[in-house]
Amino acid sequence: MSRIGKSPVTIPSGVTVEVAEGVITVKGKLGELKQEYSNIDIKVEEGVVVLERSSEKAEFKAKHGLYRALIANMIAGVSEGYTKSLELVGVGYRAANQGQKLDMALGFSHNIVMDIAPEVKVETITEKGKNPIVKLTSHDKQLVGQVAAKIRSFRKPEPYKGKGIKFVGEQIRRKAGKSA
Numbered sequence: 001m002s003r004i005g006k007s008p009v010t011i012p013s014g015v016t017v018e019v020a021e022g023v024i025t026v027k028g029k030l031g032e033l034k035q036e037y038s039n040i041d042i043k044v045e046e047g048v049v050v051l052e053r054s055s056e057k058a059e060f061k062a063k064h065g066l067y068r069a070l071i072a073n074m075i076a077g078v079s080e081g082y083t084k085s086l087e088l089v090g091v092g093y094r095a096a097n098q099g100q101k102l103d104m105a106l107g108f109s110h111n112i113v114m115d116i117a118p119e120v121k122v123e124t125i126t127e128k129g130k131n132p133i134v135k136l137t138s139h140d141k142q143l144v145g146q147v148a149a150k151i152r153s154f155r156k157p158e159p160y161k162g163k164g165i166k167f168v169g170e171q172i173r174r175k176a177g178k179s180a
Contacts, residue, residue: 007068019042023035026077085167087166
């Protein structure tokens with residue numbers, strides 16, 4: 001039995017949930033999200049979303065918890081939003097943004113210029129004596145994570161000096177260099 005799937009999702013005030021043929025739509029103050037679903041019955045009752053499955057097959061059980069988690073993330077996204085912060089660690093590593101374009105100097109011969117999706121708000125924070133920080137904010141949890149992972153993939157943190165792009169608060173496993 002899916003413990004996650006059984007628990008109902010409460011709908012906060014200011015958020016509307018609509019269920020149509022195979023598509024659930026969640027609207028809130030920060031935006032609107034849609035998700036297709038199958039093999040699950042979704043009911044909206046008195047400020048609560050309840051998910052039920054019609055069969056005990058493994059596929060139905062897996063989707064029961066999956067769609068409950070996705071709906072909970074959608075509701076949290078349109079009411080509060082999601083934020084990911086990335087820190088650029090390294091000498092000469094810089095980040096700047098002009099609107100939705102993120103310009104990063106990461107030790108390559110040319111700067112990396114990345115177009116950020118319009119649903120994601122990008123902000124760069126540069127303070128003297130501290131590492132530059134790129135802050136991504138959106139109502140879509142999947143999209144924020146995908147954009148953050150793409151930015152991190154340009155220069156992953158290496159274990160010897162710790163240089164690279166890392167999430168704020170992430171612990172990098174350090175290795176000792178060769179002993180002389």
